[in-house]
Amino acid sequence: MLRYTLMRLGILVGCFVVVWGLVYSGLVPRGLGDSNGLWIVMLALVISAPISFVVLRKERDRASVNVVARVDRMKANLEANRSQEDDPADDSAKARSQAS
Template sequence: MVYTLMRLGLLVGAFAIVVGVWSLVADDVPVVWAIVIAFLISGIASFFVLNPQREQFAAKVDARASRAAAKFEERRAKEDGEE
């Protein structure tokens, strides 16, 4: 959830910067192109800026998957022992 909110914040910030700079250069700001450019900028920025949060999330997912696999193996071994 935190990563998603940070990513959304980057998108909104990039959009504001793109619209601000574009409005300084031209009178008319095409919103669709501003959104596309903001997506590109925020995607590239999030790759570098949000790397620690992404690695932390991946570690949590890996730990959860390991626990689930261990429980599955434990149940399987228990069932095999009953037969």
């Protein structure tokens, strides 16, 4: 998961640098008034999102498999703990209901 996050951040930084260069070279319009920095960040976010979606598909799938495995392991541990924590009163109640 950390690898995916770092790759996504790298794509965002790369897009930021490219957009910054395009804005200051005059190929892309500057923001209104003092909003130039915000304009560059927002434009970089909008551009990096679809790039990350396409380029990082395999890494995202790998991270998803790891998350699913971790959740399954946690569910198995929870179920094992739940079965160990049965109350003795429950056992006696089950024994009485079976005897009836």
